[in-house]
Amino acid sequence: MRSTWQQSWYAVLSMFLWVPWAWCGVVEDFDHVEHCKDYIYMGIPPRGYLAGSNLKKICQILEDNPRFVTLYDPRRHMPLYSAYTFKRSDGEKSMDQPWMYEPQLASSKSSSNMEVYPQSAQMHMRLMDSQAVLEDFTDVPQYVRCQLNPDQHQLEPLDKAATYTLSNVVPQIREFNTGPWAQHEDRIRRRLNNYCRGNAYVITGVTSAGNMIRRDNQDRVGIPEYMWTAYCCPDYDHNAPYLERYHFPVFGAYGLNNRVNNAVVEVPIKTLETFLKGRLDVDKNYQIFYNDCVPDDM
Numbered sequence: 001m002r003s004t005w006q007q008s009w010y011a012v013l014s015m016f017l018w019v020p021w022a023w024c025g026v027v028e029d030f031d032h033v034e035h036c037k038d039y040i041y042m043g044i045p046p047r048g049y050l051a052g053s054n055l056k057k058i059c060q061i062l063e064d065n066p067r068f069v070t071l072y073d074p075r076r077h078m079p080l081y082s083a084y085t086f087k088r089s090d091g092e093k094s095m096d097q098p099w100m101y102e103p104q105l106a107s108s109k110s111s112s113n114m115e116v117y118p119q120s121a122q123m124h125m126r127l128m129d130s131q132a133v134l135e136d137f138t139d140v141p142q143y144v145r146c147q148l149n150p151d152q153h154q155l156e157p158l159d160k161a162a163t164y165t166l167s168n169v170v171p172q173i174r175e176f177n178t179g180p181w182a183q184h185e186d187r188i189r190r191r192l193n194n195y196c197r198g199n200a201y202v203i204t205g206v207t208s209a210g211n212m213i214r215r216d217n218q219d220r221v222g223i224p225e226y227m228w229t230a231y232c233c234p235d236y237d238h239n240a241p242y243l244e245r246y247h248f249p250v251f252g253a254y255g256l257n258n259r260v261n262n263a264v265v266e267v268p269i270k271t272l273e274t275f276l277k278g279r280l281d282v283d284k285n286y287q288i289f290y291n292d293c294v295p296d297d298m
Contacts (some may be wrong), residue, residue: 025104025112027057030083035059035066040083041201041232041289045069048286055080058102060149060162061113067162068149071205074105076212076222077132080280081205082148082168086231087155088193091186094151100165105130114165132166136220140213146172146227148204150185170206170224171213176262180255181227184264188231195244198235203288204228206257207279228254228276230269232293250293269293 030037030045036059037043049055049071058070060082068084099117103110106127117134118124124133137145147168151160172181192200206224213221230252238245252272255264267275269292277286 025059025061025102025110026108027059030057030059030069036069039066039068039085039201040203041293042291044290045071045083046081046203046286046288048282048284049080050281050283056105058105058167059112060102060165060168062100062158062162064113065158067159068168070148070167072102072105072131072167073222074130076208077130077136077220078170078206078208078222078224079148079167081203083201083203084149084153086153086189086192086196086200086202087159089152089155089189091152091189094157094160094164097151097161097164099134099145100162101127101133102131102165102167105167114162114167117166132169132221134166136213136215137171139215140171142174143171143213143223144174144177145169146177146181148206149202150204152185152189153202170227171221172224172227173257173259173262175259176227176255176257180262180264184229184253184255184266188229191244191247192231192233195237195240195248196233196235197237198233200231200233201289201293202229202231204230207276224257226254226279227257227264228252228272230272230288232289234293234295250289252288 030040056072056074058072059066060068060070068082070082071080073080100114101117103115127133147163149163149168151163154160205228207226208222209225211223212219232250234249236248250269252269253264253266256262273286
């Protein structure tokens, strides 16, 4: 017979054994971690990225709950993509939300929860090697911090707050951010609100031509050449108007991160993948959604 103390201990141990995301943050693979892979269609992330162990997979956790996932390039201090589930919303943005950072990019022994950006200059120095810091965006008025998982696509306050981590942010030309890109984010919000009946899985990412934000004579943050995004909604309204139904169950888009010639172009998923293969470090099997968002039973 186990003592009462032993029974309590085994109960606590079992609880942690059955909550695999308790040690998440920077993870080995998204599809090996319950609750992290829930933000990706069929739990299978985009395949074909070649940078291997140099890239970091982040299960973005706030207050001990996963919120979305990000593939991060610590060398260029920029996310390559963020994947999330869309939540029906009115498009409101959070106000006065503090920016956060990812402790486990700096040290594997740190907290798995994203944390509010510290005030200490000494802490800033510790973070700089592993990720972008707020100072990197201070003297570059032509750029704004663009969330790959935008808070307008989330509903719950904590899900919105979680999008304000610097590991979910890239520098975007101001005119592109407030013009074509903002318009497209709202177009997708309204389309998925109105016609997606089940879960909508969204992946938003970047390509880079190698340009960087420089600070103190150092390359600090990669600047996207193109922004791209794609969604997968297998359960949608088959009675939707054709011009909307045509965009289901899966569709993509891309736009040039520039002041001019920056229209966001909507394209079928295969067209987007072909476009990206020539601009990303990926192999010939590059695929954004497993089986192009076609259920196995079809």
